[in-house]
Amino acid sequence: MEDKLVKAFSELSLRMRLIKSIQEEKSSTSEITDREILVLELLDRAGTLTVSQIAALHPNVSESTISTTITRLWRDKKLVSKTICPENQRVTNVELTDKGRKELEIYAAHQSVRYKVLLKAMQISENEGQMFFEIISRANKVFDRHLAKDEVASEIIKKPGV
DSSP: HHHHHHHHHHHHHHHHHHHHHHHHHGGGGGOHHHHHHHHHHHHHHHHHEEEEHHHTTTSOOHHHHHHHHHHHHIIITOOOEEEEEETTTTTTEEEEOHHHHHHHHHHHHHHHHHHHHHHHHHHHHHHHHHHHHHHHHHHHHHHHHHOOOOOOOOHHHHHHOO
8 A cells, every 4th residue: 555655646746746837937936946945944934044054954965055055045036135143254144035035925825726726636525634634744743753853953843834
C-alpha cells in the first residue's frame, strides 16, 4: 500500500505543480523562485533572521548562494530589507518589506486556490475531510519533532503562518 500511496502523491504533486505553473504565468509571483518564497515565508514567521540563520535552514545550499538569493530579493525585487547589526558588523539582519508581505499574500492566495481545487477534486465527505485533517495534523507533529532539533527551525514553526 505504501508504494501505491507514494505513486499517488507523486502523480498529485505533478498536477499541483502544473496548476501552480499556469497560475504563475499570469502573476508577478512567476518571477520568484521556490527558494525565494521559502525565504519570504521564513521571514514572515520569524520577523527578522540573519543571513547565517537563513543559510542554516538550507543545509545543502552554500551560504554564498543564500546570500545571493537575499541580495536579489533586496536589491532587485525590494521584497526584503537588509541591515547591518550595530553590535557585530559581520552580521546582516533580513526582514520582509511591505512589498514582500504583499507578494507573499499573493502567493498564499494562489496556494489557497490550488488547495481548494485539490479538495474539490478529491470529492471528500465531511467525515473524510475530518479524517484527512487529523492525518495531516499527525504528519505536521512528526515534522515538528524532527524540526525541533534545529533551534531556528523550531522557533519558526511555533509561530503562525500567513
